[in-house]
Amino acid sequence: MAMWVFGYGSLIWKTGFPFDESLPGFIKGYRRVFHQGSTDHRGTPEFPGRTVTLESADGEVCWGVAYKITKEEDKRDALTHLEVREKQYDQKxxxxxxxxxxxxxxxxxxxxYIASPDKKSNNNYLGPASLEDIAKQIVKAEGxxxxxxxYLFNLEEALAQLGFKDKHVTDLANQVRHILSETEESSVDDGTANNV
Structure with missing residues (x-):
């Protein structure tokens, strides 16, 4: 029996385990949201980053990639890798x-792998916030x-390469770029002021 794993975040562009086949496609009834705090990869316990999880949403689909693993040894390796990598995701x-x-x-x-909103089993769940607030957190966080x-830009690019559109990812990436360009402009302004 083959084992299949669905990647909808960083697994799309950085798998990290052996697989026999990859299949682009989607799951139904879920949407991708940046509600999960990352304290071990893209942030720290003091300042968590935000990574994607799934939330139930009638009529929605979430695009990603399914990976097929057939050899027993590869299945063990994949599970060992995923249990460490996805340890903050409390549901399968x-x-x-x-x-x-x-x-x-x-x-x-x-x-x-899904990071649930249950704070007892998932103490890194951050939950919803405005697009602006999520973007500000993503700009500052590093792990x-x-x-x-x-992480956000890689996800945007990986989805684009597969021909998938995710409005939430695109809107968030654009907001982050906007904040970064404003930051650059203000630092250039500061530099000019100092030279006068």
């Missing part, structure tokens, strides 16, 4: 995965895996 769901809108599932029982903004 097994969902239908689709490649076309009106067809039967391409895969049933694809494994998906062992690098700046939080790189």
């Amino acid at each position: 769901e097994y969902l239908d995965f689709f490649t076309e809108s009106n067809s039967e599932p391409a895969v049933t029982g694809v494994m998906v 062992p895996s690098g700046p939080n903004r790189d």
Whole structure:
């Protein structure tokens, strides 16, 4: 029996485990949201970054990539890797995965890691905030895996390369770019003022 894993965040561009096949597609009834705090990858316990999780949403779909793993040794390696990497994600769901809108599932029982809003089992859940506030947090946050903004921009680019549109990701990336350009402009202004 093959094991299938669905990636909807950094797993799209940085898998980190061996797999036999990758299949672009989507799961139904969920949307991608930047509600999960990252204290070990894209932020610190003192200043968490924000990474994606899924929330239930009727009629919505979340695009990503499903990875097929068939060898027993590869399955063990993948699970070991994922249990460390996704340790702040407290739920595992097994969902239908689709490649076309009106067809039967391409895969049933694809494994998906979800960070739930339950503060008892997921103490890093940050929850919803305005686009501006999420963007400000992403601009400032940095962790062992690098700046939080790189995570967002990598996700935006990976989705674009697959031909998928996610308005939330695009709007957030544009807001972060706006803040960064304003910061650059004000530092240039400061520099000019100092030279006068």
